[in-house]
Amino acid sequence: MLDEAIISLSGVTKRYGSFVAVDDLDLTVRPGEFLSFLGPSGCGKTTTLRMIAGFIRPDEGRIMLAGRDVTHLPPNRRDLSFVFQNYALWPHMTVAENIGFGLKLKGVSRPDIDRRVAEVLAMTDLSGLEPRFPRELSGGQQQRVAVARALALGRSVLLMDEPLSNLDRKLRIDMRKELKELQGRLNVTTIYVTHDQEEALSMSDRVAVMDRGRIVCLAAPEDVYRHPPNQFAAEFVGNVNFFEGTVEDAGDGRARFRSADGLAFEVTRAQVPEDGPVRLMIRPEWIELRPAGTSGLNTHPMQVDFMEYVGASRRISARTDTGRDLLIQMHDIAPARARVGDRLCFYVAPQNLVAVK
Known part of the structure; x- marks a missing residue:
């Protein structure tokens, strides 16, 4: 893993009226790293992820991606992909069409789209499901299609907003293992939002525990659990x-x-x-x-x-x-x-x- 940052946030702040959703946040993410934002509802983790993606503009601060200032750039001009909590699959499109849609918008040729779709279908264990529609898939299969669609674009950063929250517990455990193995195999930098402490600890290289718009603990999973720096992190990650x-x-x-x-x-x-x-x-x-x-x-x-x-x-x-x-x-x-x-x-x-x- 390289030492230089692929993502850097400096003094990033977002307000909604008098409410400070993200408060003067600094963060660096290394290439190939799996970083999770963990915290209760309203702590600022999804707002931070969406600012990195470009869906929300910060009121203050700067966001750098691979050395480039992207603070005010729209999502389509940032080298990243986003997996939504509800997957956001097109119901009228087949699996293959959903996965290839972003490539089609970029003007990629049909043969290259077909080749890339076949590659990510194999990566995500979806080969053979190309003609199915989302309604014909299980929750786990829909989740994999959403990930495959993001991977198809070949972006350097993958952002994921609670992608397993709609699955039952057993399937969540299976899917988090698959996601972590896939991320490690592809070495794609991943920022993952969750409120599930077990999910964050089991999947991440580092965990950023957030409270009231600030990162109150940033460390490797074992250090977050065994040596939390403050009472909030200790109480939120496990019983104590x-x-x-x-x-x-x-x-x-x-x-x-x-x-x-x-x-x-x-x-x-x-x-x-x-x-x-x-x-x-x-x-x-x-x-x-x-x-x-x-x-x-x-x-x-x-x-x-x-x-x-x-x-x-x-x-x-x-x-x-x-x-x-x-x-x-x-x-x-x-x-x-x-x-x-x-x-x-x-x-x-x-x-x-x-x-x-």
Whole structure:
């Protein structure tokens, strides 16, 4: 992957009256990268994508594409393709006609259109469906046709606005794998908008978490999940327990943490770089259950208040003896070791207590 940016946004802002949809946003995207915008409805992710595409003009800032200022250029003068949430397929056109439509508008010859359509049909596993109409296709097939139409133009950047949101869960999982494999094979720079955290984490090279028009976290998926820089990113990407308290240096690469309600933990110094007041996070699946009466490092008593079975795991709501609510997620690889009302202990490894702002 090259170091230079293929897309660069500098100070990009978009307002609708007094509402700031995108607020002074800076971003660079590398060639061949798969970048996802992740965030709740109204956070500015789709507005940002549409400004990159040229469907919306920013009020301030500059958008560069491959070193060229495209801030005020219309979509057809930008070297990119767009896949819409509802696919936007022409209902009166066949699969082949839908895929070749953009090439026809560009004045490409019929033999070249047919050749290119055949190529992208093979890429997207749609060969043989050329004469069908969109109404004769499954949701997954329609999604692939929309992607094939975008790829047929041979553009350097592919923009996708929640393209899997209309599919059922199993098909979404299958399609995101197909999309990621296709993107990697073609090495096309892709910017993807989603509100689905699992989708963003599983598909992306980097994830940009957005809140109120700003990027509040931009990192590789594992870093977004394990080391979020702030409370919003930690809460939006997965479930989390927060502990407010104070850190003191303990030496030898470790530190002591005491929560406001009196729970004491040893933590890894690298996870809490400063002494004094701090907020620590613990993901529910990082917590281990141990028998009642267990003592030792980072082990404290609790009682199970509620438990629900969700297939691959069980989610446990518990309360510590200091009155703190705790969410625990236990993989369902054996009969449940906990029942509602049980007195148990929980343990957290020092490296799994992570400081966030």
